[in-house]
Amino acid sequence: MKFCFVFGTRPEVIKVAPVYKFFLQKGEEAFVVATAQHREMMDMMMNVFGVEAKYDLNVMTHDQTLDSIVASIMQRLPLVLQREKPDILFVQGDTTTAMSCAICAFHSKIKVAHIEAGLRSHDLYDPFPEEMNRRVIDVVSTYLFAPTNNAKENLIKEGIEEDRIYTVGNTVVDALNMISNSFNLSQVRSQLVPFEKYILMTLHRRENIGERMVSILSAVARFARERNVHVVLPVHRNPNVRRIVFDTVGSDPHFHLVEPLDYVSFLALLEGCWFVVSDSGGVQEEAPSFGKFVVVARRTTERPELIESGFGILAGTEESSIHEAMVLASQKKLDPSGNPFGDGKTSERIWRIVRGVSQ
Numbered sequence: 001m002k003f004c005f006v007f008g009t010r011p012e013v014i015k016v017a018p019v020y021k022f023f024l025q026k027g028e029e030a031f032v033v034a035t036a037q038h039r040e041m042m043d044m045m046m047n048v049f050g051v052e053a054k055y056d057l058n059v060m061t062h063d064q065t066l067d068s069i070v071a072s073i074m075q076r077l078p079l080v081l082q083r084e085k086p087d088i089l090f091v092q093g094d095t096t097t098a099m100s101c102a103i104c105a106f107h108s109k110i111k112v113a114h115i116e117a118g119l120r121s122h123d124l125y126d127p128f129p130e131e132m133n134r135r136v137i138d139v140v141s142t143y144l145f146a147p148t149n150n151a152k153e154n155l156i157k158e159g160i161e162e163d164r165i166y167t168v169g170n171t172v173v174d175a176l177n178m179i180s181n182s183f184n185l186s187q188v189r190s191q192l193v194p195f196e197k198y199i200l201m202t203l204h205r206r207e208n209i210g211e212r213m214v215s216i217l218s219a220v221a222r223f224a225r226e227r228n229v230h231v232v233l234p235v236h237r238n239p240n241v242r243r244i245v246f247d248t249v250g251s252d253p254h255f256h257l258v259e260p261l262d263y264v265s266f267l268a269l270l271e272g273c274w275f276v277v278s279d280s281g282g283v284q285e286e287a288p289s290f291g292k293f294v295v296v297a298r299r300t301t302e303r304p305e306l307i308e309s310g311f312g313i314l315a316g317t318e319e320s321s322i323h324e325a326m327v328l329a330s331q332k333k334l335d336p337s338g339n340p341f342g343d344g345k346t347s348e349r350i351w352r353i354v355r356g357v358s359q
Contacts, residue, residue, distance in 0.1 A: 001028070001029070001087045001088070001354075001355075002029045002030070002031075002084065002085070002087050003023055003028055003030040003031075003086060003087065003088050003089075003354075004030075004031060004032075004033060004081070004084065004086035004088070004089045004090065004110075004209070004215045005019070005020045005030060005031070005032050005033070005089075005090045006032070006033045006034075006035065006077075006089065006090065006097065006098070006101045007032070007034060007035070007042070007043065007092065007097065007098075008034060008035030008036055008038065008042060008057075008059070008095060008096075009035030009037050009038045009042055009046070009095050009097060010038060010041040010042060010045045010263075011092075011093065011281070011282045012042075012092045012093060012095060012097065012098065013042055013045035013046055013051065013174045013261060014045060014049075014172060014282065015047060015115060015116065015170075015171045015172055015175060015282075015347065016090065016092045016115065016171070017045075017046075017175065017178075018049075018171050018174035018175050018178060018346075018347045019090065019115060019171055019346075019347045019350055020032060020051065020053070020090075020117055021049070021086065021173075021347075021353075022348060022350075022351055023351060024349035026248045026351055026355075028351075030279075031052065031054040031055075031084065031086075032051060032052065032053040032054055032055075033053060033055045033056075033057065033077065033080055033101070034046070034053035034055070034056045034057065034323065035059050035069075035072075035073055035077075035097045035100075035101070036056060036057060036058050036059055036060050036105065037056045037060060037095065037096060037097045038237075039057060039058075039060040039061065040237065041237065041260060044260075044262050044263075045112070045262070045263055048149075048179075048263045048264060049175075049178070049263075050203055050264055053116055055080050056070065056082075057073060057076045057077060058126065059072035059073055059076070062098065064169070065171065066096055066129055068135055069074075069096045069100070069279070069343070070096060070100045071247070073096075073097065073101060073104070074099040074100055074103070076158070076180075076249055077100070077101055077104045077265070078104055078107070078108065080103065080109060081104060082108070084134060085110075086110060086146060087110070087111065088110070088111045088112070088113050088142075088143070088230065089102070089105040089110050089111070089112055089113070090112075090113045091112065091113070091114055091115070091137060091169075091240060092114075092115040092116055092117070093116050093119075093122035093130075093134070093281075094116075094119065094127075094131070094133045094134035095133065096129065096131035096133060098114075098133060098134075098137055099132075099133035099134075099136050099137055100139065101343050102114070102136070102137045102140050103136070103140065105140075106121070106140040106310045108156055111142040111143070111355065111358065112132065112140050112141040112243075113142065113143035113350075114137050114138060114140055114141040114143065114144050114145060114269075115145050115154060115171060115350070116145065116146075116151075116171070116327060117137070117138050117141065117144035117145055117146050117151065117165070118138065118144060118145050118146040118147075118150075118151030118152055118153075118154045118155040118165070118348075119134055119135070119137075119147075119151055119281075119303065120134075120151075120154045120302050120303035121300035121301065123150075123300050126165055126205075126207055126208050126297070126298075126299060126300050126354060127205060127206070127207055127281075127300070127302075128206060130281075130302075131202050131302075134302075135158075136225075137186065139160075140161065141164070142164060142172070143164065143166065143323055143353065143354060144160065144164050144165045144166065145166050145168045145346075145350055145353075146165055146166065146167045146168070147167075147168070147169055147170035147342065147346075148169075148305050148341070149167055149187070150304055151167075152165050152167050156205045156327070156335065160268070161190075166250030166349070166350075166353050168190045168342075168346045168349040168350055169341065169343060169344075169345065169346040170285055170341040170342045170346060171340065171346045171347060171350075172285045172286055172341065172342075173285075173289060173341055173342040173344045173349050174341065174342075174344050174345070174346050176267065176344075177344040178287050179263065180267075182270075183264050184220025185267060185268040185272075186271075186272070186273050188264055188265055188268035189268040189269060189271065189272045191230060191259075192261075192268065193212070193230075193232060193256065193272075193288075194215070194268060195230050196272075197229055197274055198229065198230040198231065198232050198256070198269075198272075198273055198274060199223075199224070199229060199230070199231045199232070199273060199274055199275060199276070199277060199326075200219070200231075200232050200269050200270055200273035200276045200277075200278075200279045200292075201220060201231055201232065201233040201276070201277045201278065202233070202234060202236075202277075202279070202283055203216060203217070203236070203241065203245070203277040203278070203279055203297065204235070204236035204238060204279065204280065205279040205280075205298065207245060208279050208298070208317060209238075209240050209241060210244075210246065212290075212317040213241070213244045213245075213248075214244060214248055215317055215318055215319040215322070216277070216279070216297045216317055216319075217244070217245065217248040217249050218219065218248065218319050218339055218354045219318075219320070219321075219323040219326065220277055220322065220323035220326070221248075221249050221255070221317040222251075222262075222319070222323055222325070223323055223326045224252070224254035224255070225254060227330070229274070230254055230255075230256055231249075231250075231254055231255050231256065231257070232256045232258065232269055232273070233245065233255060233257050233258070234258050234259065234260050234261045234266065235257050235258070235259065236260065237260060237299050245303075246259065260322075266326065267286070267290075268327070270286060270287060270290055271282075273292060275292055275293040275294070275295065275329040275330065275332065276292055276293070276294045276295065277294075277295040277297055277322070277326065277329075278294060278295045278296065278297060279296070279298050280339060281302065281303065284296060284301065284303045284306045284312060285303065285306075285341045287312070288309070288334075288336060288338070288339040288340065289336055289339050289341075290336060290342060291334040291335060291336035292311075292314060292334070293295070293313075293332040293334055294306060294311060294312035294313075294329075295312070295322065295325045295326055295328045295329050296312050296313065296315055297315055297317060297322060298313050298314065298315075298317065298352075299314075299316055299317060300314075300318075301314050305340040305341065305347065306321065306340065308340070309338055309339075309340040310332075310334070310338070311334060311338070311340070312340075313325045313328060319353075
């Protein structure tokens, strides 16, 4: 069998790389197609995991739109699929890359395997366009690798046959274990921040750009002033995000604004922070492995396990609700052994399933 793995963004590389490398360790014929939807951040992550692409579609353009990304991928990927003829194409998550590649594989009658299937916010426009993307991918997939039982139940409720669904855990835990075993995170952290107590913040979601983002930043700034604590914020490359961040808190002495970090550096900061404020999906999955509480700066989440397990709170995007959630977060003490997202053996489970190898 021949396996094709595709990705185009930083989070996809993090979650696809462990599976791809496990397949290679097992001697499988596997190759990578990189779309480069987010060129620089994707390349950065590929270097961290030591992954090379056999094909690079190089679709990223200045001021690209969702439509332009879809159009470029659908023009370029079919040529690769015609040449390579893989048996299974793996996509991950809910990006425009994943959705476009899944449709191309479907058109070529190539089986699709969806890593992290079944996540739902149940609001088609929030997050946008991710909720639509993942629903489309799940419809065309032969193998739906759900990270949790909640995700599996979402798929069953939508009428997807149970024999296509496999609960395997989340590959992000596999990735975290790879990094933790390869790097001294404490040593990395000492080179990044000159202080011990800080809040880690990330902010980038498309639906938050505008007044929501200003409200979130204002709440964090208020809490930081009250507690006299530092806030470390890697500023996303999106120029609209950067403008809001620098206009709102650029001169605030409590904020330590840095450029986007490589994954090792980010995990080092995550391991050492007080707690996290974020609108990221990936951070919601990564934080529990380090016993960190997450203030989710969103109105919906497709990861209810974080909230149900006590590792986070869905705080909305209003200044008052974010501030109130941060007060709660400051009082939390968590045990990472309660991580609801897996045990680090997801890549092996995926390989066994597609290869029909019993445990």
